[in-house]
Amino acid sequence: MAEDKQTDLKESEKPMSFLTMVILTGLIGGIFWSGIGYFFHYINLTEIHPKVILDPWTIGDWKDSWLGTVISLLIIGAISIVAALIYYAVLRKLPSIWVGVLYGIVLFLLVFFVLNPIFPGISPFNELGRNTIITSICLYVLYGVFVGYSISYEEGEVKYKESREKEAKS
Structure with a gap:
């Protein structure tokens, strides 16, 4: 009876796919590090508020409220998924x-030099x-390390698991 429960438990526990982990890492990394950026803006370490992502595309005073901040963090998280998928692919x-x-440095250069004209809230x-x-x-470097090392670590774990399975079969 105990064996049946263990077998059922193992069958019901399906590990997260690598791609799903990459998407979650991008989303969580984007929300977390932009949240830290918002905190740094709040304590005057940076002039840039996360809501600059909304400036080119939205009108209204709502974007200057807490709702604008939350939506900005979520949008940055969604964009971060793309950045994580690029890291995964390359x-x-x-x-x-x-x-x-x-x-992280490349992303910083991309945002502050290439995409800067799109965002009026970021000075030249x-x-x-x-x-x-x-x-x-610092924020971009920490974001790059978070996303990069999380994805590379998982890649190493997948390779290790595959090599262990090969050894077990032979």
């Missing part, structure tokens, strides 16, 4: 923490304060 087999650091780079630049670089 860099997942590189297990170094430095790959995540570089990925040469007009940003030192605290904003340093805080933003």
Whole structure:
């Protein structure tokens, strides 16, 4: 009887697919790190509020309220899923923490130099304060490490599990 329960338990516990884990990592990473960015804005370490994501596409005073902040964090989380999927497609087999650091720096450069004209709430780079630049670089690096290392670690676990299964069969 106890064996039947264990067998039923193992069959009902289906592990999360790798792609689902990547999507969740992107969503959670985007919401978490943009939430930290909002906190840093609140304590005046950065001039950039997460609601800058809404500025080009929305009108109304609601975006300046708590609802605008929450929706901004969720939108950044959704965009972060795309960033995580790009990491998954291109860099997942590189297990170094430095790959995540570089990925975060590339994302920072992309947002602050390439996409900057889209967001009127972000001043041109040469007009940003030192605290904003340093805080933003740190946030992007930490985001890159979070997403990158989470995905690369899972890739290593999948490979390890596959090699163990091969050994067990032979």
